[in-house]
Amino acid sequence: MLQVLTRRMLLKTAAVGAAAAAFSRRTAAQASPKVVVVGGGFGGATCARELKQKGLAVTLVEANAVYTACPFSNAVLAGLRPIEAQQLKLDAVEKGGIDIIQKKATGVDPQSRRIALEDGSSLDYDRLVLSPGVDIRFNALRGYDEAAATVMPHAWKAGEQTTLLRRQLEAMDDGGTFVMAAPANPFRCPPGPYERASLVAHYLKTHKPRSKLLILDAKDSFSKQRLFQAAWQDLYPGMIEWVSLSSGGKVIEVDAKAKTLVTDFGRHKGDVVNVIPPQRAGEIAQVAGVADRTGWCPIDPVTFESRLQPNIHVIGDASIAGGMPKSAFSANAQGKVCAAAVASLLRGEAPAEPKLINTCYSLVAPDYGISVAGVYTPRNGLLADVEGAGGTSPVNAPPSFRAQEAIYAEAWFQTITREVYG
Amino acid sequence: MSAAFAIMALTVPAMAQNVAPPGATACSGCHDPSTPGAVFPPLHGYPSGEIVAAMQDFRTGQRPATVMDRIAKGFTDEETQAIASWLSQQP
Structure with missing residues (x-):
């Protein structure tokens, strides 16, 4: 030591x-x-x-001349927000005296x-x-290459992929199935797949209530899991099925032509298929x-x-x-x-020893937000959680608390985009 | 040599150099420093005593919060004091 x-x-x-x-x-x-x-x-x-x-x-x-932000892009997917709200430019950064080379x-x-x-x-x-x-690590998942991503979008880098998946969702018939492959850790935005499932379920409940959503996961647990699952039961009962790794949820191959995800235990055909790849x-x-x-x-x-x-x-x-x-x-x-x-x-x-904070909001519905926060400091060569701090929103909280966090989520996006791009 | 740096870092107060103390720059991720009427209170130029009191109350649970209770618990009294002083002096 x-x-x-x-x-x-x-x-x-x-x-x-x-x-x-x-x-x-x-x-x-x-x-x-x-x-x-x-x-x-x-x-x-x-x-x-x-x-x-x-x-x-x-x-x-x-x-790129335009940066399309990922946070809140799941709301674009669910039709709650225009893609333009995600598009940011570096004009103000340049005006601040930074040389930009495009x-x-x-x-x-x-x-x-x-x-x-x-x-x-x-x-x-x-x-x-x-x-x-x-x-995206194309071909890390057998069959998932760039061509497959035009049929089964990842939408994990916001932009055209987001609007493509949105169009597919809009075109899906009532009674259809939305199938998602969620990756193993680590990946961008750990709660992202589950926020996406929530907001897609919100769209389906509102517009295509006979539809179903299936999540095939390469993990046995995920970020804010208790909060998401409790909210799914309350808001979207019977609509979202989550299959964990140990229940055979890991997707090992995709068949783009057949719009099918393959696990060790079976084949899952979707009307809309979203592959969040490694x-x-x-x-x-x-x-x-x-x-x-x-x-x-x-x-x-x-x-x-x-x-x-x-x-x-x-x-x-x-x-x-x-x-x-x-x-x-x-x-x-x-x-x-x-x-x-x-x-x-x-x-x-x-350089001074730093302390860092993270706060991540997820929307389960437009007026239902949940969060995870953490405080971090260097320990043993890594950024470690400060013990006793951080964690998720309480599991038992009144609707007013969830509504407040949904408002904070939007306010956070406004603040951070103004600080970075405004 | 490295010991000399450590001593320097300890004896030169961060505030004197107007260098942000540990943790301070993260606040503006949510708290827009200057836009009045923002959902989160702007903290630049905010009285440091009020920030310290709020953080203490968030930590003990005396003041209700959605997320600040979880964040406040990650900072000691000294760290909170340094952050609050720095924020209060920002334009």
């Missing part, structure tokens, strides 16, 4: 020293150290703005500290922050060599610096953040902590 800590401290000291050296070397040639952020989602855009506020020169590399980052050379862009140009950095979100850190993390064999990125819990490559930090869904779930709230909180750490390191100072 002592040895591990000593080694960590030594490494940290070495990193600080190296940063200070890099800083002084570059200050001769340029006014300020250069930080490049890749990814304009909740983590990357937050981090870029925070770095800029700290007086650093920041370049944000994001391939190109895809295609390569990273950690030795020369340079990233390559799709058009063959390159960018030098002193520190690089990667916030690439997740990539995921991993976004492609640039794989290219940069900051992802390990799991496909996710191990990081130092104080600085979010990669454990695999120096001077590269990874935040948001792509990172292995211990107890912190892969959520927009987490990415936002991490973006701020990472920016503070990067600024400290570039000044040659030791």
